[in-house]
Amino acid sequence: MRLLIVEDDAALARAVIKVFRDQGLAVDHVPCGRDALEIVELEPYSAMILDLGLPDMDGLLVLKAIRQAHLSVPILILTARDATTDRVSGLDQGADDYLSKPFEVVELEARVRALIRRSQGNPDPVLQLGTLKLDRATGAAYLRDRLLDLTRRERAVLETLAVRVGNVVSKARLNADVFSYSDPVAPNALEVYIARLRRKLEQSDIEIVTVRGLGYLLRVA
DSSP states (O other): OEEEEEOSOHHHHHHHHHHHHHTTOEEEEESSHHHHHHHHTTSOOSEEEEOSBOSSSBHHHHHHHHHHTTOOOOEEEEESOOOHHHHHHHHHTTOSEEEESSOOHHHHHHHHHHHHHHHTTOOOSEEEETTEEEETTTTEEEETTEEOOOOHHHHHHHHHHHTTTTSOEEHHHHHHHHOOTTSOOOTTHHHHHHHHHHHHTTTSSEEEEEETTTEEEEEEO
8 A cells, every 4th residue: 555645844754654664555755735746646545644734835725636636545634723614624625534733643543544445445444355364454464363474565465465356456556555656676576575475375265366467366265
């Protein structure tokens, strides 16, 4: 899953980036509205965290432009503006959620996870696929009730495939969900993570299938 953070406070942005990267998300950050409008058109983000007090334009104008472009990325406004009129305005102009600063990190995490699940069409935090169970609230994955030892990127690949079980996921989409634009990525990095996952799923009813020329799909035997 891939997250865009639009925040001009560098210290706050670094802290939020670390929180979500530790959860296995690919995270991009831009400090101003115009950069956000450029990048959101190019990348398939699972969610966006948007500050309103940006240095070049009001965050509500960013929100309005995104919705006028018919982009459906889920957007959580994170701002110091805490008046009821501000919250109502943000939600009425197309935001999916609104959280005021200061905030509790655990609440921000939970709200973003819920936005991503709803955008995927499955708000249940637990995915059960045969003997594989993914707890998207904690990031834990279990095979026959045994905790799988996964790196954050292995978990990201597995979740991207699992939420689209039975459907081909292109390499481009997997790369976009797993790596942020600033990550140094080797040409065969995705194949390495797929190979590691296959070894960890051996002798189970879960299989990652290569669809030559198209991508990968996860299926339950």
